[in-house]
Amino acid sequence: MRTCRLFAVLSLLAAVAAAGGVNPAWIKHYVGPSQSQFNEATDSYLDTLTGNLLVVGAGELAGNPNGLDLVVMKYRPDGTRAWVSGFSGTGTSSGDIAQAVAVDSAGNIYIAGRANNTGHDDAAWAKYDSNGVELWHRYSGLGGDDEAFDIAIGKSGDVYICGSDSGYGFLTGYMVARINPSSGDTLWTRTYVLDTTAFARRNRGKDLHPDYFDDYSLYDNAAVSLAACPDSGIVTTGHGSDFDWMLEWWTMRFTPSGVRSWAAVYHNPTTTMDNGDDDVAFDVKVAKNGDIYAVGFDYQDNGSTSQGYNYAVVRYSPSGSRLNYRSLNVASEHGDDYAFSVTLDDSSTQNVYVTGTLAYPYPLNEQVSTMKFNSTLTSRWGTAGATFGSTADDRGYSVFYRKGRVYVAGRSGNDIIVLGYTATNAASKDTLWTYRFDGNDQMIDFGTTICASDTDHVFVSGEVSHTGGWTSIYTARLRYGRPEMEVNAIVAPQGSFDHYDTVIPRARIKNNGDVIPPVNAFMYIGLPYGDTIQVFDGPAPGQSAVVSFKPWAAHPTGLVQVRCSIEVEGDTVPSNDFFTDTVQVIPIDVACRQIVAPVGPLDSGTSVTPTARFKNLGTTTQTFPVWFRIETAARAACGDTRRRARSLTAGKVAQVYEDADTITLSPQESTNVSFASWLAAPQDTYLMKAFSAILDDGPANDTAIALLVVRRPRHDVGASAILAPPDTVDSGSVIAPRAVITNFGGARDSFRIRFAVGSFFSRETVMILPIGSIDTAEFAQWTANQVGTHLVRCSTMLAGDSNPSNDFTQRQVVVRPAPGIESPDEISVIPREYSLGSPRPNPFVGRIHVPFALPRSSRVLLQVYDAAGALVRTLNASELRAGFHHARWNGTDERGSPVKPGTYFCRMQTASYTQIVKLVLSQ
Incomplete structure (x- = not known):
């Protein structure tokens, strides 16, 4: 099915209305097995007894994939393809093509054209029976590039071909040959050149229909058309190259034995040879009385008002006069005019019908012009004939007469065009009907051949182009009929879609009639969407097809109405020409809500982690990418942040940072996304952008922007904490003072640090700290000899420090007597025995004294245990002299750490004495 999207509804209506009551009963495309090659129809033959149609041209056959063959195919009256046959040369088969077809009285089929053999092209011809079985095929085999353009059956069943051959060195020759119908061998071949001194053109053309009309100048001498004479023999026409390298119209007649009866050269009689140009014939027919009608173009130059090619028809007598x-030339100086095809009617004094193109002033350009002449070339349809055209270039390539009707096939712009006329005389002739086929927008399609048996059996063939560079052989049967099409379903969209999902709208149309009419199809979805297409190659009668429209981005949200309708000229049941449905559009919306970090101003050189907050505002879980971008720009003069941001985005920016991530959020969920760190430098004003990107999302809230000022680095260091000494120490402890130092600024700095305890200890050190770093400063050792409470202070000393308030930190330290033994300096009384006295105070907080007595010098082990029997602290383990002593314990363990409040036991042990007392440590 072929559709064409048009941009104006009115032009669509006009195109369909012009089709009148004639539409295809069927349409067929031959594409070959690979559906990728060049396929083109060049000629056709209709068997009016059986209704079978033969079509020949170039195409790809299954036996030669990706190549080209001379193809012939047969269609039955109902459009089914009965068979496809053909052959190719032994070379690359890149240019093989059948140019013409003829059928003898026994139903045997003959084709002629060109086949690529190794190193050259040959004229080629073949014979098939009515079932498509090849009986023989032959090549010219002259060693050069040869081609057959036409084939015809003579009065006695004799077979003739004509074309161009390579028999004259660098010149192509005007070639005519008679073929033995039984074997395919040539009975005789005749080759001519108009002037043997002519300069050779010698490039190769493509084919006769219709490219030869543009490529004729690539041949020096060529016979492009032939027709059988009513008595015997044949007439050929074409052109030859003269001594001035100009082409001359050249027509010849031959007897069945190969004798050339005469040859006639024609150029426009009003043009002198000195002012000459090309004169070329394209087609020839012979009337029942033997008169010969050749058509083509001639060059007119009258030296004043008119120069250019004219639409030309020449009549010869049977003897060649x-x-x-x-x-x-209806519009002098406005382009070239051409006659391409000629046919005769069945009247007693036969009328002549010619089609081609006449050039008109812009905007008409080239118009299809079909002329009716009587047998003496007096016009019956006015000076310009039956004219059809558009603002594009239009050409009639083939004309056919049958039962009082005249049919023309050709090209209108890029479309196939078929025109129907009544054969009655009228000075201003109007078309009875037109039919147009557009295979694809902006690609060239054209009709090359047409034939008919009656008004209900009109057959057109040609070429349709497809996206990708391949073409198909197009064949259709046109007829009067009953058009009736309906829309019976919306295929897409159906159900529900996320907001801005892309959908290809599609609808199913059904053909309830007996022809295939052009259809205007309209699709509307809600208020914002509407599209119109024209369907040329719709479903066959009784069949359905799905048509597609341009993509729809699903919006607005909510319940949306979908409606498809069609317009068909002459539709007999218009009540079923529309169908409606609804579709649900679910919102999809993810947003960047805020740039969380960095927040300025920042010192240059600061390392930051860009962070932004994103939220899923829709109703379905979404996975989507997010970005954070930082750009520099010239400073904005205005002070308002939003205005400054707009000013920056409008100016020239340079991206300095970008990072991306992918996140998944449930409906209404939000999250902060942290990106890779960024070193904020150098000093400048930056534009920060955080944004989400999800297909089909409404973009209005996708981006958050903010400004960031990165300033000149600040100098700011400080003492953050004192790590040592601790709050309480025993006297005599040796401690290395330590403090936490921080660089709060934006520069790497070197500075002095002082640490003091009371007024009796002060030390200094030097530290270098990078931006934002923290380190520990350690000083020379301090011995805690001074029992009491003292002020501990650490301070930094940096010249130009911007924040002196954080330069120091301080607290107190308590130096308490260390655990141990107090013994009198002088002993006046010696105890009589060992004893361990009652501790005091007991319970105690802070410190407890335990008295004990020694009657003689002894080694004394004095230890404190907890209630579980674990050793907590050894108060003495040395030799003491005789006397009264006191043990001090400050509630700490061996490491000097405070123990928990509770019950403890002090045990005194000598070599001959052991005693235990209870100690109670209160909170």
């Missing part, structure tokens, strides 16, 4: 001619 030029009886008269017509050279048409």
Whole structure:
């Protein structure tokens, strides 16, 4: 099915209305097995007894994939393809093509064209029976590049071909040959050149229909068309190259034995040879009385008002005398005119019908022009004939007469065009109907051949181009019928879609009639969406097809109405020409709500972690990418942040940072996303952008922006904490003072640090700290000899420090007597025995004294245990002299750490004495 999207509804309506009551009963495309090659129809033949249609041209056959073959195919009246046959040369088969077809009285089929053999092209011809079985095929085999353009059956079943051959060195020759229908061998071959001194053109053309009309100048001498004479023999026409390298219209007649009866050269009689240009014939027909009608173009130059190619028809007598001619130029100096095809009717004195193109002033350009002449070339349809055209270039390539009707196939712009006329005389001739087919927007399609048996059996073939560079052989049967199409379903969209999902809208149309009419199809979805297409190759009668429209981005949200309708000229049941449905659009919306970090101003050189907050505002879980971008820009003069941001975004920016992540959020969920760290430098004003990106999302809230000022680095160091000494120490302890030092500024600094305890200890050190770093400063040792409470202070000393308030930190330290033994300096009384006295105070807080007596010098082990029997502290383990002593314990363990309040036991042990007393430590 082929559709064409048009941009104006009115033009669509006009295109369909012009089709009148004639539509395809069926449409067929031959694409070959790979559906990737060049396929083109060049000629056709209709068997009016059986209704079978033969189509020939170039195409890809299954036996030669990705190559080209001379193809012939047969269609039955109902459009089914009965068979496809053909052959190719032994070379690359890149240019093989069948140019013409003829059928003998026994139903045997003959084709002629060109086949690529190794190193050269050959003229090629073949014979098939009515079932498509090849009986033989032959090549010219002359060693150069040869081609057959036409084939015809003579009065006695004799077979003739004509074309161009390589028999004259650098010149191509005007070639005519008779073929033995039984074997395919040539019975005779005749080759001519108009002037053997002519300069060779010698490039190769493509094919006759219709490219030869543009490529004729690539041949020096060529016979491009032939027709059988009513008595015997044939007539050929084409052109030859003269001594001035100009082409001359050249027509010849041959007897069945190969004798050239005559040859006639034609150029416009009003043009002198000194002012000459090309004169070329494209087609020839012979009337029942033997008169010969050749058509093509001639060059007119009258030296003043008119120069250019004219639409030309020349009439010859059976003996070769030029009886008269017509050279048409309706709009002088506005382009070239061409006659491409000629046919005759069945009247007693046969009328002549010619089609081609006449050039008009802009905007009409080239118009299809079909002329009716009587047998003496007097126009029956006015000076310009039946004219059809558009603002594009239009050409009629093939004309056919049948039962009072005249049919023309060709090209209108990029479309196939078929025109139908009544054969009645009228000075201003209007088309009875037109049919147009557009295979694809902006790609070239054209009709190359047409034939008919009656008004209900009109057959057109040609070429349709497809995206990707391949083409198909297009064949259709046109007829009057009953168009009736309906829309019976919306195929897409169906159900529900996320907001801004992309959907290809599609609808199913059904053909309830007996023809395939062009259809205007309209699709509307809610208020914002509407599209219109024209369907040329719709479903066959009784069949359905799905048509597609341009993509729809699902919006607005909510319940949206979908409606498809069609317009068909002459539709017999318009009540079923529309269908409606609804679809649900679910909101999709993710947003960047805020830039969380960094927040300025920042010192240059500060390392920060860009962070932004994102939220899923929709109703379904979404996984989507997020970005954080930092750009520099010229400073904005205005002070307001939003205005400054707008000013920066409008100016020239340079990206200095970007990072991305992918996150998944449930409906209504939000999260902070941290990106890779960024070193804020150098000093400048920065534009920060955080944004989300999700397909089909409404973009209005996707981006958050903020400004960040990175300033000149500040100098700011400080003492953050004192780590040592601790709050309480025993006297005599040796401690290395330590403090935490921080660089709060934006520069790497070197500075002095002082640590003091009371007025009796002060030490200094030097530290270097990078930006934002923290380190520990350690000083020379301090011995805690001074029992009491003292002030401990650490301070930094940096010249130009911008924040002196954090330069120092301080607290107190308590130096308490260390645990141990107090013994009198002089002993006046010696105890009589060992004893361990009652501790005091007991319970105690802070410190307890335990008295004990020694009657003689002894080694004394004095230890404190907890209630579980674990050793807590050894108060003495040395030799003491005789006398009264006191043991001190400050509630600490061996490491000097305070123990928990509770019950403890002090045990005194000598060599001959052991005693235990209870100690109670209160909170």
